[in-house]
Amino acid sequence: MLHRKITLSENEIPTKWYNIIADMPNKPLPPLHPGTKEPIGPEALAPLFPMELIKQEVTPEKWVEIPDEIRDVYSLWRPTPLYRAHNFEKMLDSPAKIYYKYEGVSPSGSHKPNTAVPQAYYNKMEGVKRITTETGAGQWGSALSFACNLFGIECEVYMVKISYNQKPYRKMMMNTWGAKVYASPTNHTQAGRKILEMDPDSPGSLGIAISEAVERAATEEETKYSLGSVLNHVLLHQTVVGQEAVVQMEKAGDFPDVVIAPFGGGSNFAGLSFPFLRFNLEEGKKVRCIASEPSSCPKLTRGVFRYDFGDTVGMTPLLPMYTLGHNFVPAPIHAGGLRYHGAGVIVSQLLKDKLIEATAHDQLEVFDAGVKFARAEGIIPAPEATHAIATVVEEVERCKREGKSETILFNLCGHGNFDMKAYEDYFAGNLEKHEVTQQEIESSLAELDTPVI
């Protein structure tokens, strides 16, 4: 019998979230007011988020207690399994050992509920009746719908209209958990009406959907807003993934040389890698943590580090981030969760300080890796997850060249059950590479008038 799967029991669900800020040699720079461009404090976030999440956003404490009520909900799918990818190693003729942490066992099928649940919980504790959010392909919207339903909070999801029409299954999933899902732009926000006046047939965008969700939260009673990545408290919640993986790797009698995760806004990557990075920061270990992004949206590998807005419209505070410019429009790749112009501030600072690495892959490369993985290990990965797999293939090739036998761990952050169309397009030869030219990046960055760092 091969030792393939390392499981943990429910009492091994982490009791604390790990806040890497406490261990960072250089702390992230403060956010700036979008108008005055002066540093702002946590109170600026109060209209949108409950106080406990704002506290977590700015806390210097290294460990944040996870309330039992949240651990109880986590136990619906956590701890998630960690696998040794014996079949995939064999297929790649790999000198390296490959492990993966599988987050697709959650009810909505990705790592997103790890933060949706605490966000819903803290809103509930502070008497919030309704949470609004935006969603593109629907991973985040479905996770938040699931979480709000469990705590008896209304959930209002602004789903980019083109996705709403093209990906009805995710919408139906949200409805099943009782959420209201609107094709954005709608005519019940000022932002939406303004867009519709100019273009009644607007297909929508994530930027517009954010504006609608934020406007609703800012103007409705007992209503708050929720974000699925980028922010510090979101990354914090995801560290349950890596903490479990540390214990599981120990049980496997192993420790990773390389930790790899897909990169969109940072929560996927942070979730797995930060608890390993802790060993570097605390003990001087040398685990390489690699963020894997799409070459169609290469903020980490080809963007600049400067202040930029979190949204397209320019309503949010200015954040110090690696960015392609908030007007950058990524190609419509299937990995919708990675189509974000910037990187969260913690990850950006870590990259600037060379404490983590980044790499980029085009769409054909990642689906090639994803299909190989599906045929070796059985699980069909979400398009986002295939980016990490492509990086694994790259690292295995390096190990072969260098004659090394290393240990690689990656985050299989979700299954592809709702993304089968992407696989069909791949097999039919209908997928494009979507490389971005240097000129496109430069022209997007040239538009920025935000503070340089």
Next chain:
Amino acid sequence: MLHRKITLSENEIPTKWYNIIADMPNKPLPPLHPGTKEPIGPEALAPLFPMELIKQEVTPEKWVEIPDEIRDVYSLWRPTPLYRAHNFEKMLDSPAKIYYKYEGVSPSGSHKPNTAVPQAYYNKMEGVKRITTETGAGQWGSALSFACNLFGIECEVYMVKISYNQKPYRKMMMNTWGAKVYASPTNHTQAGRKILEMDPDSPGSLGIAISEAVERAATEEETKYSLGSVLNHVLLHQTVVGQEAVVQMEKAGDFPDVVIAPFGGGSNFAGLSFPFLRFNLEEGKKVRCIASEPSSCPKLTRGVFRYDFGDTVGMTPLLPMYTLGHNFVPAPIHAGGLRYHGAGVIVSQLLKDKLIEATAHDQLEVFDAGVKFARAEGIIPAPEATHAIATVVEEVERCKREGKSETILFNLCGHGNFDMKAYEDYFAGNLEKHEVTQQEIESSLAELDTPVI
């Protein structure tokens, strides 16, 4: 912290399958030749199945060793978790404790790979190069595609044309695992061509698809056929589900009074219930095992016990079963996996001997129960699984009436990720009850000229 989830480690995957025939007071009657109507021996199955599976089909041995190679593949998703449904209990104000075994964590999302994997393995051992099968909604076809891919066997799936067109995601899933999927009827079998000559626009049926798959296996070199339910060896393989659940219930310090599973051909029900039924047969315990079928296809609750064909066309051996007649056409309910006219021979004999029970629910009742469950526990159940949930609700109501606090265990045999259209139809009020009239049953049975028992 609630005790919600009972996990097992991979070395707790069962080492043997449990063959209930050894413990049955009355053994199943023999199959009869479709032409001569004389009893036939196992050799009659040799053109379609590898010898090891035929041996398992007729073995009187109580325990059948599970080869390590199969346990190794099982470890990709097994042992599956067993949950205490605290939230659902609370929602129902239930005096009964409710547990569920969750099989949706398999790569194809249901219990079907439990038998697909050993079937592919034994075919591989005997040098088979290609396996053919039929599939309706696609649960079975995708499980077999997954299994064949792992053992390097070609998989050829005849998918009912109307499902092929209406449910493209399941087809794409099979393609991702390398299977060839054809919209049945095709023009590359005699059976298919015959149908297409009569009706070029035929939407297909499971009966036609079976005929095509069987014809291919019977006429092509190194090609065998595979069935996903009904047969003894299929039920045998599924007993890993119940064996794990027995250990998990022990760990929970509990034991079920009632075990409930959906009923199509029998493998789902057998998988969970037989290892508990063993305690009745061996030690005189009184666990009630309830098979839950759709009221649109009520062979157990309203059919007759007699010899009938396994397929619609009348090519298979005659089997002693509870049946609605092989020409019975069930309404197009969303639980496609339960639309089968007959019940496997073991389950039929057990029901005749009053060792198990059966109940039926209409489609509105099961989706009502399924949505309640999804909102309480988070997991969106497959339409097949909602039948078991409706029976749970029924049993909870009985416990309330009788003032009893019993322990209920059911099989949550799969997730509904590929069935979201069914939920949408339910919410939109577009689902029909599909009760079947006594006259419809009688007229279907009146056509039978098969031997009465």
